[in-house]
Amino acid sequence: MSVTAPDQALAVAWEIRIDDAPVALSARGDLVAVAGAEGAVRVLDAAMGAEMGALDLPGGALDVELAPDARHLAVTGPLGYALWRRDDGCTTVRESGAWSAAAAWADGSKVAVASGRRALVLDADGAELWRTEPAASTVTDLAWMRQGRRLAVAAYGAVCCHERHTEKPVVTYPYIGSHLALAVAPTGRWICSGNQDASIHIWRTRDASELTMSGYPEKVSRLAFDESGFWLAADGAPDVTVWDFSGKGPVGTAPRSLRCHETITALAWRPGAAGHLASGGDDGTVALWHATAGRPESRLRPARELDGDGSAVAALAWAGPHLLVTAHRDGRVRAYGVPSRNAL
Numbered sequence: 001m002s003v004t005a006p007d008q009a010l011a012v013a014w015e016i017r018i019d020d021a022p023v024a025l026s027a028r029g030d031l032v033a034v035a036g037a038e039g040a041v042r043v044l045d046a047a048m049g050a051e052m053g054a055l056d057l058p059g060g061a062l063d064v065e066l067a068p069d070a071r072h073l074a075v076t077g078p079l080g081y082a083l084w085r086r087d088d089g090c091t092t093v094r095e096s097g098a099w100s101a102a103a104a105w106a107d108g109s110k111v112a113v114a115s116g117r118r119a120l121v122l123d124a125d126g127a128e129l130w131r132t133e134p135a136a137s138t139v140t141d142l143a144w145m146r147q148g149r150r151l152a153v154a155a156y157g158a159v160c161c162h163e164r165h166t167e168k169p170v171v172t173y174p175y176i177g178s179h180l181a182l183a184v185a186p187t188g189r190w191i192c193s194g195n196q197d198a199s200i201h202i203w204r205t206r207d208a209s210e211l212t213m214s215g216y217p218e219k220v221s222r223l224a225f226d227e228s229g230f231w232l233a234a235d236g237a238p239d240v241t242v243w244d245f246s247g248k249g250p251v252g253t254a255p256r257s258l259r260c261h262e263t264i265t266a267l268a269w270r271p272g273a274a275g276h277l278a279s280g281g282d283d284g285t286v287a288l289w290h291a292t293a294g295r296p297e298s299r300l301r302p303a304r305e306l307d308g309d310g311s312a313v314a315a316l317a318w319a320g321p322h323l324l325v326t327a328h329r330d331g332r333v334r335a336y337g338v339p340s341r342n343a344l
Helices: none
Strands: 012-017 022-028 031-036 040-045 051-056 063-066 072-077 080-085 091-094 103-107 110-115 118-123 128-131 141-145 150-155 158-163 171-174 179-184 190-195 200-204 210-213 223-225 231-234 239-244 256-259 264-269 276-281 286-290 304-306 313-318 323-328 332-337
Touching (some): 022 323, 031 063, 031 072, 040 072, 051 080, 063 103, 072 103, 072 110, 103 141, 110 141, 118 150, 141 179, 150 179, 179 223, 190 223, 223 264, 239 276, 264 313, 276 313
Parallel strands (some): 022 063, 022 313
Antiparallel strands (some): 012 332, 022 031, 040 051, 072 080, 080 091, 110 118, 118 128, 141 150, 150 158, 158 171, 179 190, 190 200, 200 210, 239 256, 276 286, 313 323
């Protein structure tokens, strides 16, 4: 395993500590948002780490998402959701009592939030635009497709796709099992779910053909496509697996394997097409990878390892291509300056 020499260490741009255990990060534009398990949300300046805003979600937080224009924020939790507006700091809290696992912005004016067995689509101020019909169980994840014109919603037994103001799905992709994570390729060609049964299930949207990658030793709860839509990173094992979705996709191929952590706790692709991936583990280590190097079945070594002082990594986010933000369970949030795309 490679270890970064001291003179190659990445510079720490800033570091803060929040009085909560972080569970989620989001970075858009010039802002970074961190949400804690007890519901504390802090909005930070990406360059300096200075606090730009704050809110609290009663009942705790599960996910936080900044809008693409960094003018609004959504945070979801076990008892509901909240929206924050940058211009005046106005916060709208909805204590629905429904488990809200995820939020996803279509653009700066429209956000989808999971709310129990439904997905709600709201404007930036929290007014409801439309909602999906109830799913078979609690919605676990959601993602926008077709530049915000179609919403994919994951719940037990299926991923359902809805278009504007359509309560009933326009397309249903069935799979008998519990979906824990949803990833849609930026190209719109592929929908992937990470599942409780230790598998990744894939649908090609053009013809609804299916593929299951099974045999993972653990449940697959983290999936992430890179910006090109050609590479999918997943947990489910001590190794991060990276699948090639170029050409006809991963059918009949083997993934690259990235071994650094005993338990993977976070994944985040660097913006751009260089194939750089950051991963975090329960030992506090953050690894940086040339994740698309080598051939299928290659076992890759980290390009760098960042020591997190032993506290588990809770979340990772890239604030542009040159700043990696890490959040650790002990409340530390740290930003590292990262070299140009052709180097790590």
